[in-house]
Amino acid sequence: MAPNATPDTSAPHVTEHAITVAAPPAVVYDLVADVSAWPQVFGPTVHVEVLEEDADISSAGGEQLLRIWAMANEQVRTWTSRRVLDPRSRTVTFRQVVSAAPVAQMGGQWRVEENDDGRTRVVLLHDYRAVDDDPEAERLIEQAVDRNSRAELTALKNAAELSESREEVHFTFSDSETIAGAAGDVYAFLDRADLWPERLPHVARLDLTEDEEGIQHMDMDTRSPDGSTHNTTSVRVCFEDRQTIVYKQLRVPVAMSVHTGRWVIEPQGDGTVRATSWHTVVLDPEGVSTALGPKATLAEARDLVRKALGTNSSTTLRHAKKYAEGLHAGS
Template sequence: MATVTPDTSAPHVTEHSVTVSAPVSTVYDLIADVSAWPQVFGPTVHVEVIEEAPESGGEQLLRIWAIANEQVRTWTSRRVLDPEARSITFQQVVPAAPVASMGGAWRLEPVDDGTTRVVLLHDYRAVGDDPAAEELIEQAVDRNSRSELAALKNVAELGAARDELHFTFSDSESVAGAAGDVYAFLDRADLWPERLPHVARLDLTEDEPGIQHMDMDTRSLDGSLHNTTSVRVCFEDRQMIVYKQLRVPVAMSGHTGRWVIESLGDGTVKATSWHTVTLDPEGVRSALGPEATLAEARALVRKALGTNSSTTLRHAKQFAEDTRAGT
């Protein structure tokens, strides 16, 4: 029998930190709430909790989709939340190549002046201990860590004002057609310029099945064009598409969403478009004028996004119903 030599190479270790002018409880809650990560952290596209065991000290199994070195990577991580120690440890259990192993921790330290020092630790190894791969991982870890800490600081320091800036809404259509046909219409965004009146141009690339990159020009009611870039994760088996805009209109600092298709059991389906938006106060003043209120901005954003998504849903409905009718 061949002898297997144990891998004794030491992992690379990195440390990044930032001081946040907010209470430690506020900062900890933002890190603990993975549902908010796509809005808080720029690199994060989507997160799902696969397993949760609060009785075992807050242990969670997560599936994460995030951008690293301009590519969407997905991996599974296990993390343990310890609110008393103000720490959250994590370890990738199914890494994405070229990562062979990745772990780390968030550690929060309250400071006497009411601020919080946040330390983000990583330890990692590359597949085969390849130096080129290690350099790529180091670049991604450094870039994402700096981005995440800066975003965490910005959001935490908003305090109660965040409730005014952050909102979620939805629009739905009942469809007398097949869920698969509605999904197909939404999935084939490359055909939207031919199918949707408000889409002037759309470039779509799909480096791997289910991961789409979109560069889109949308036509407003006044005829002006607005460019956005987005990443979409498509779940055909669940009839769901989630997305994150990487380039957003000036009044926003973040925009994520999802398309959800539900069979109602009577031969019809419910198709819903969800939007979650975070406004940028300076962007609101720049776009709408110095006297503009956040309430006015919310109403305008709700109308603009809701009009476009409702139009898309109506065309998806027509497509599915025509397909069922054979027309």
């Protein structure tokens, strides 16, 4: 550089993170490509929505437009990204279309490469700039990118190496109630989780804070039938216009590695609404042994988790039904 030259402060920062995975490249690539499963694979990812995509993207590749909600420096950030998937080269290139401050621009690429020893090397590249090239903002972005990249690569490795037992540890179920009341009243009951200790018998304590309207953090103590309590922390993204709330537990009981879910309220066309609680769970085999004993099977753990979560969500739905139908009767 010439002595009087001015440094190019607009040049993006570039980072590279990598990990080796004991699984075939096709398995690893599919986990990166399938964004619908990201909340169950990647710890920081709370929720992903596909806004647009090419029709045959799963087989031929192409472009996607996504909206992503994820944890960064203990807050939920949301942004819109465009991805280009190339199954032949096993790359996924991404670029944020609408970023969240303090990020001015961010992009990068996933590269899934086959090693000579049959294992897979995954490289995750990022390039980014902060708003106004602010040094403090750049430091915070660097911390978030480093923390999330390491967490995502470790999670990807774990998910890929457990892919053969996925059907045993991964399951989804739901519980529903038909309610003769207004969808808005049912939604309000579910949205106002800060009132759940007064309204629900299984909620002993709940602290609720909001980063911004519609993004909630919950710290909750839940009573078990035997009188014991267990603590969970969750983040929720609330879509009042769609009468839907999605959530992810950040601290889960020991038998689970992941728990995500959503509340969905759907008008039925006959004056009633159907409220459904969905749960998706990934069991932790080591945690199952710790919690239930070394002889416990994954099937037994699935049944116990299904019963515990289903009992609590069904109780919540019954109380939401009573609340909404009571308001409807009084109107």
